[in-house]
Amino acid sequence: xxxxxxxxxxxxxxxxxxxxxxxxxxxxxxxxxxxxxxxxxxxxxxxxxxxxxxxxxxxxxxxxxxxxxxxxxxxxxxxxxxxxxxxxxxxxxxxxxxxxxxxxxxxxxxxxxxxxxxxxxxxxxxxxxxxxxxxxxxxxxxxxxxxxxxxxxxxxxxxxxxxxxxxxxxxxxxxxxxxxxxxxxxxxxxxxxxxxxxxxxxxxxxxxxxxxxxxxxxxxxxxxxxxxxxxxxxxxxxxxxxxxxxxxxxxxxxxxxxxxxxxxxxxxxxxxxxxxxxxxxxxxxxxxxxxxxxxxxxxxxxxxxxxxxxxxxxxxxxxx
Amino acid sequence: xxxxxxxxxxxxxxxxxxxxxxxxxxxxxxxxxxxxxxxxxxxxxxxxxxxxxxxxxxxxxxxxxxxxxxxxxxxxxxxxxxxxxxxxxxxxxxxxxxxxxxxxxxxxxxxxxxxxxxxxxxxxxxxxxxxxxxxxxxxxxxxxxxxxxxxxxxxxxxxxxxxxxxxxxxxxxxxxxxxxxxxxxxxxxxxxxxxxxxxxxxxxxxx
Numbered sequence: 252x253x254x255x256x257x258x259x260x261x262x263x264x265x266x267x268x269x270x271x272x273x274x275x276x277x278x279x280x281x282x283x284x285x286x287x288x289x290x291x292x293x294x295x296x297x298x299x300x301x302x303x304x305x306x307x308x309x310x311x312x313x314x315x316x317x318x319x320x321x322x323x324x325x326x327x328x329x330x331x332x333x334x335x336x337x338x339x340x341x342x343x344x345x346x347x348x349x350x351x352x353x354x355x356x357x358x359x360x361x362x363x364x365x366x367x368x369x370x371x372x373x374x375x376x377x378x379x380x381x382x383x384x385x386x387x388x389x390x391x392x393x394x395x396x397x398x399x400x401x402x403x404x405x406x407x408x409x410x411x412x413x414x415x416x417x418x419x420x421x422x423x424x425x426x427x428x429x430x431x432x433x434x435x436x437x438x439x440x441x442x443x444x445x446x447x448x449x450x451x452x453x454x455x456x457x458x459x460x461x462x463x464x465x466x467x468x469x470x471x472x473x474x475x476x477x478x479x480x481x482x483x484x485x486x487x488x489x490x491x492x493x494x495x496x497x498x499x500x501x502x503x504x505x506x507x508x509x510x511x512x513x514x515x516x517x518x519x520x521x522x523x524x525x526x527x528x529x530x531x532x533x534x535x536x537x538x539x540x541x542x543x544x545x546x547x548x549x550x551x552x553x554x555x556x557x558x559x560x561x562x563x564x565x566x567x568x569x570x571x
Numbered sequence: 572x573x574x575x576x577x578x579x580x581x582x583x584x585x586x587x588x589x590x591x592x593x594x595x596x597x598x599x600x601x602x603x604x605x606x607x608x609x610x611x612x613x614x615x616x617x618x619x620x621x622x623x624x625x626x627x628x629x630x631x632x633x634x635x636x637x638x639x640x641x642x643x644x645x646x647x648x649x650x651x652x653x654x655x656x657x658x659x660x661x662x663x664x665x666x667x668x669x670x671x672x673x674x675x676x677x678x679x680x681x682x683x684x685x686x687x688x689x690x691x692x693x694x695x696x697x698x699x700x701x702x703x704x705x706x707x708x709x710x711x712x713x714x715x716x717x718x719x720x721x722x723x724x725x726x727x728x729x730x731x732x733x734x735x736x737x738x739x740x741x742x743x744x745x746x747x748x749x750x751x752x753x754x755x756x757x758x759x760x761x762x763x764x765x766x767x768x769x770x771x772x773x774x775x776x777x778x
Contacts, residue, residue, distance in 0.1 A: 334742070338592070342744040348698075348734050354741040537594050537744050 256496025261437070264497050265319060268443055272311055280304060307454070310550065318443055323370070325442060326424040330366040336548040336555070337362065337416035339535040344408040349398035353389045353406070357413050361385050365421045372428045381418040386410055415523075416548065419555030422562045429562070429571050431499045440497040441565075448491045448509045449516040449557045456483030456517065472528045480517060487513035499569070508568075512561040519556020523548075576655030580631075583656065587620045591732055591745035595625030598778060599751030600722060602627055606687055608716075609634070610709055611724035611747070612702040612772055613691035615733050617740070619657065621726050622689055625747045632658065635681055636689040639664045660688065675708055682716050692768065696735050701773060705765040713755040713764065723750045723768065725775035748775045 256264065283304065317328040337358065346354065361381065368377035390406040426441040459479035466474040491509025495502040527533065535548040565571070587593050602625070609622055619636045626634055638659035643649045653659040660681045663674045673679070678688060690712075692705035713721060725748045733740040753771050755764055 338742040338744060341742070342728065346731060346743075351734060351737055351739075351741060355739050358742055359739070537592060537746050 252493065253496040253502050256494075259496075264440070268497075269315060269319075272315060272447070276304070276308055276311060306550070314446065318439060322424065322427045322439060325427070325439065326366055326370050329420055329424045330362070332547065332551060333362055333366070333417045333420045334358070336420065336535075336551065337412055339546075339548045340412035340416055341409070342537070343530050343532060343535065344412060345401060345405050346409070347398050347400070347405060349396035350393060350405055350409065352396065353392045353409055356389065356392060357385075357409065357417075361413060362417050365417050366424075369421050369425045369428070374425065374428050377421065377425060381410075381413055385413060389413070415519075415552065415555045419519075419558055420551065422558035423554060426558075426562055426565075429565060429569075431569065431571060437499075440494075444491065444494050444498050444505075444509075445512055445558060445561050446554065447494065448487045448512055449553050451490045452483040452487030452513040452516060453520065453553045455486035456480060459483065470528075472525065475521060483517060484510060484513050504568075508561065508564065511564050512557040515560030516553030516557035520553045522556070523552040573655050579652070580656045583620055584624050587617060587624055590740050590742045591617070591621070591729070593621060593624040594744070594746035596746055596748040597625075598775070599749055600720075602630060602749075604630060604633075605720055606682070606685060606718070607634075607720045607722050607752075608682075608688045608690055608709070608712060609722050609724055609749075610690045610692050610768065610772070611726050613693045613696050614698065614726065614730035615696060615735070617729055617732055618691065618726050619689060621729060621745060621747045622724060623657070625749070630687075633685070634687040634689060635660050637662050637678060637691070664694070675711060678708075678712065679715065682712070682719060687719075688712075692765070698730060698735055702769060705769050707761060707765070709768055710755070710761045710764050717755065720752045721754065721768070722752050723771040723775060724748065725750070725772055725778075727776070748778060750775045750778075 256267070259267065313328065317324040341354065341357075365377055365380060368380065389410055390402075393402065393406050423442055423445060426445065427438045429438055429441065431437065456479045459482040460476060463476060463479065466476070468474055488506050488509050491512075492502050492506045495505035498505060500508060527535070534546045536546040584593075611618065611622065623631060623634075623636075636653075636657050636659050638653045638657075638661050640661045640663050643653045643659070644661065653661075660677050662677055678690075681688060690709060692709045693703045694706045694708075695703075697703045709721075712719070726745065727748065728743050728745040731741070731743045732745060750771055753768060759767075
């Protein structure tokens, strides 16, 4: 299978990805529709799945389109996603009037700058800009405004938000910078690899967890359950191994890399769940989620954590 | 309204939606074409844009905001925006030398012509968690126009986008929540009515 895929030309591999992704979505949709037609009681629970599926269609369409159009569009897409995600995160962070300048710095300077560095391929700089320089600059800016009420709380939450939504997510298009022996357009397949592996892992884990009874800790947080996690890891690993032909990995390496990404993603998702639970919210974004633009961070937070882990694992293992 | 005003209006709406998501929550009533006075808390210049973006595009032309003359006619740009983009009603905030002149006369004229009004009863932008006490304008209008529907609204989070005194807005998710209409009862005095109106707006904060 791997050698068969590797033998295909680039455009054939792109076509294969499109067929597989949308074929998978169509198949899932068909399964859900058939099941709802047969069992009336399942229909009501499946109605809850339908917005999830509709969102998945939109996300898949947008992502695949940008991916086909090349690294410029992919970088621009992730810049937009970072913007929306950071906007959602900041909505639920404590910000005072004195944080206004820091927020301007985060949204209008750090965010575009990080993605400009991705575009220019400056991997060394983009890896330290936010963890080091923004880490210093943001609280310094805050301190200059003179409001010290909840000072550490406000600045730490802001930096955390920028780390997850901007730093983490920017490592997805930054995969293009990695220079394997193949051409740079090949590196775009690594982007598809990461996104597909992590998202399928999260989707599988989510669906597996829905069927199980909810065990909660005394404070209401759902207990970490091994079985859905293992299901997610299995699915993520399977997707990664199947895609090995499009990447510089052998199948065994692809499996290991997929698992590394999935571990980073699932653990990061767990962290974000803990944060949401503390803030008393079900999802990022506004309350009822009746408009389309809310809740993006919930869907991509695994990617935000998996991407830097994956990128650096690749760098160290393959020495690029 | 000129086509340039329409274009600028669409542009402003786009910016507001990009920055705030502009979620409209019509909890108490649907957006219909009846004659209404929308009143809400006032924290920022973007409040008007939030209510405006919540309305269907057909209704935007006949729902007019109230603009204070002393602020919005000081420069050419402000005048142009409030006239051509929003079709505002200009009102003197302070009584002139002629004390017989009713400061609400332009608003009365607009309501007589059938337009709906967006009113901020606090009179000026506030920056506290709860709105300031309401001024008498809402009561006077409600008494004069008993058939106009009074719709309370709460605009959430907007003071974080562009606090008073700042120039650059920051993206934060905001929403407008429209509540059930209130009506002036027959024997209600001004103080009670304004308190009730203010409570109606505050009640939407947590919904």
